[in-house]
Amino acid sequence: MSTYARHTCTMRTTSRIAMTDVTSLIEARIHQEGFHDGFCHLFCPHTTAGLTINEGADAAVAHDILGVLNDLAPASPRYTHAEGNSDAHMKSTLVGVSLSIPVDAGRLVLGRWQRVFFCEFDGPRQREIWLRFTEHPN
Amino acid sequence: MSTYARHTCTMRTTSRIAMTDVTSLIEARIHQEGFHDGFCHLFCPHTTAGLTINEGADAAVAHDILGVLNDLAPASPRYTHAEGNSDAHMKSTLVGVSLSIPVDAGRLVLGRWQRVFFCEFDGPRQREIWLRFTEHPN
Amino acid sequence: MSTYARHTCTMRTTSRIAMTDVTSLIEARIHQEGFHDGFCHLFCPHTTAGLTINEGADAAVAHDILGVLNDLAPASPRYTHAEGNSDAHMKSTLVGVSLSIPVDAGRLVLGRWQRVFFCEFDGPRQREIWLRFTEHPN
Numbered sequence: 474m475s476t477y478a479r480h481t482c483t484m485r486t487t488s489r490i491a492m493t494d495v496t497s498l499i500e501a502r503i504h505q506e507g508f509h510d511g512f513c514h515l516f517c518p519h520t521t522a523g524l525t526i527n528e529g530a531d532a533a534v535a536h537d538i539l540g541v542l543n544d545l546a547p548a549s550p551r552y553t554h555a556e557g558n559s560d561a562h563m564k565s566t567l568v569g570v571s572l573s574i575p576v577d578a579g580r581l582v583l584g585r586w587q588r589v590f591f592c593e594f595d596g597p598r599q600r601e602i603w604l605r606f607t608e609h610p611n
Numbered sequence: 612m613s614t615y616a617r618h619t620c621t622m623r624t625t626s627r628i629a630m631t632d633v634t635s636l637i638e639a640r641i642h643q644e645g646f647h648d649g650f651c652h653l654f655c656p657h658t659t660a661g662l663t664i665n666e667g668a669d670a671a672v673a674h675d676i677l678g679v680l681n682d683l684a685p686a687s688p689r690y691t692h693a694e695g696n697s698d699a700h701m702k703s704t705l706v707g708v709s710l711s712i713p714v715d716a717g718r719l720v721l722g723r724w725q726r727v728f729f730c731e732f733d734g735p736r737q738r739e740i741w742l743r744f745t746e747h748p749n
Numbered sequence: 750m751s752t753y754a755r756h757t758c759t760m761r762t763t764s765r766i767a768m769t770d771v772t773s774l775i776e777a778r779i780h781q782e783g784f785h786d787g788f789c790h791l792f793c794p795h796t797t798a799g800l801t802i803n804e805g806a807d808a809a810v811a812h813d814i815l816g817v818l819n820d821l822a823p824a825s826p827r828y829t830h831a832e833g834n835s836d837a838h839m840k841s842t843l844v845g846v847s848l849s850i851p852v853d854a855g856r857l858v859l860g861r862w863q864r865v866f867f868c869e870f871d872g873p874r875q876r877e878i879w880l881r882f883t884e885h886p887n
Contacts, residue, residue, distance in 0.1 A: 477786075477885040479851075510615075512652070512743075514788070514849060518860025520804040525704045528658040537690045537697035538704055545683060545821060552813045559813035566801045566814055566844060568704060570863075573652060573711055573849055575617075575743050582741065584656025587708075603858065605788075605851050607885060609615035609745060648753075650790070650881075663842045666796040675828045675835035676842055683821060706842060711790060711849055713755075713881050720879065722794025725846075747753040747883060 478506050480604040486596035490543070490564075492525075492535035495602060496588045500581055502604060509579050511609040515572045515602055521561035521595035523568035524602070529588030542567065542594075561595035568592050576606070616644050618742040624734035628681070628702075630663075630673040633740065634726045638719055640742055647717050649747040653710045653740055659699035659733035661706035662740070667726030680705065680732075699733035706730050714744070754782050756880040762872035766819070766840075768801075768811040771878065772864045776857055778880055785855050787885040791848045791878055797837035797871035799844035800878070805864030818843065818870075837871035844868050852882070 480502050486493065503513060517524045528534040542564050552559035572589065575582040581589070591602060618640050622631065641651060655662045666672040680702050690697035710727065713720040719727070729740060756778050762769065779789060793800045804810040818840050828835035848865065851858040857865070867878060 479853075512745075514851065516851065516858070518863060520802075520810075520860065520862045526658075526708050527700055527704050531692055531694070533690075533692035534658075534697060534700050537692050538701050540690075541684050541697075541701045546817050552809075552816075554807055554809035554813050556807070559810060559817075562803055562810050563814050563817045566803050569707060569845060570802050571849055573709055575652065575654065575741070577617075582654070584658065586658045587656060603851070664796075664846050665838055665842050669830055669832070671828075671830035672796075672835060672838050675830050676839050678828075679822050679835075679839045707845060711847055713790065713792065713879070715755075720792070722796065724796045725794060 476608040478606045482602040482604065484591065484600050486593040486598055486600055489596055490539050491593045491596065492539060492590040494529050494588045495591045496581065499589060499604065503576060503579055503606065506606060508576060508606045508608055511576055511607045513574050513576050513581060514605040517570040518601055518603055521558055521565055522600060523565045523570050523592040524572050525568045525590050525592055526572065526587050527590060528586045530586055535590065558595045564594040614746040616744045618644065620740040620742065622729065622738050624731040624736055624738055627734055628677050629731045629734065630677060630728040632667050632726045633729045634719065637727060637742065641714060641717055641744065644744060646714060646744045646746055649714055649745045651712050651714050651719060652743040655708040655729065656739055656741055659696055659703055660738060661703045661708050661730040662710050663706045663728050663730055664710065664725050665728060666724045668724055673728065696733045702732040752884040754882045758878040758880065760867065760876050762869040762874055762876055765872050766815050767869045767872065768815060768866040770805050770864045771867045772857065775865060775880065779852060779855055779882065782882060784852060784882045784884055787852055787883045789850050789852050789857060790881040793846040794877055794879055797834055797841055798876060799841045799846050799868040800848050801844045801866050801868055802848065802863050803866060804862045806862055811866065834871045840870040
């Protein structure tokens with residue numbers, strides 16, 4: 474087993490704005506690669522999407538978060554960017570595109586209610602998450 | 612000394628929303644473990660709390676930040692999440708739950724005015740910060 | 750070549766609020782140091798500035814992002830912090846001060862439209878970005 478590896482997860486989002494729980498997708502890659510202890514670095518290579526960690530038990534939480542993000546960065550005719558999706562770029566900067574999560578015994582080390590979400594802000598589109606694993610000897 | 616170590620800091624928050632300077636708490640753990648150079652990775656395992664770096668010299672800065680966060684994600688009857696704390700989940704996603712901070716000579720490498728804050732958005736509660744140290748030989 | 754190195758980039762911002770594309774500046778340091786594969790960790794040591802990744806092809810995107818940030822954290826007489834720049838501190842916490850970006854073959858691994866921006870929220874000032882490179886053997 475190497476101590477450093479690269480992976481890409483691909484996915485198709487189905488609406489303009491959505492939060493998709495990708496925790497199991499990422500853990501499947503960790504298992505497949507045989508990583509045990511260290512860090513999983515997640516990177517969203519898109520400028521109108523992002524990554525966040527929040528509650529996954531009740532889908533209403535993601536629904537409410539997307540509602541507030543629409544309030545904070547509404548679709549609006551006042552933007553100067555000609556593509557008309559500046560609200561999506563703003564949401565990406567508010568949420569962020571990069572996460573570093575510890576891995577213990579082949580599992581993401583998350584709190585009891587935490588799940589990892591891919592945040593689509595200008596879909597539907599084909600999207601990627603770039604993963605890096607760094608193994609740390611104990 | 613190992614080159615990788617795990618720690619947990621526990622704390623009790625005393626109000627619904629608060630920013631607590633945890634810089635000294637974290638540096639005490641770095642000192643205790645004997646780490647010198649590398650990275651300290653901080654993770655907040657809660658979905659209604661977060662971690663941020665900002666000014667610690669004047670407590671009014673944290674007060675003003677919490678005021679704006681309450682404006683951006685107000686407590687509101689319109690949320691669908693039945694627990695009624697969607698504002699706290701939103702604040703967590705805006706602030707973030709993960710930080711990677713360099714360590715030089717056993718100290719967090721921060722700017723002159725920077726301090727690390729644990730951000731409580733739905734307290735008072737018992738909370739944790741999960742720490743990982745990775746030592747990098749020079 | 751060492752497997753861990755520190756660098757500082759210095760820059761002068763020219764207005765109170767601005768987003769400056771620093772991708773080339775950072776890649777020049779990666780090249781200069783001879784780093785190939787691993788991570789570049791960027792840290793903004795200021796409490797009224799930040800770092801974000803977003804679209805760099807059309808300058809209107811940065812303009813629109815700064816406009817929304819001014820809406821979310823407006824300059825306002827209601828702040829308690831005596832320096833009167835609490836809006837800048839708030840923007841720093843919303844955007845974040847730390848980024849970890851993979852490096853492959855001496856280049857930052859970014860999406861097609863992504864660039865790294867230093868975000869000034871209380872300029873003009875002399876500013877720094879602190880860089881750490883960690884090389885990971887393949």
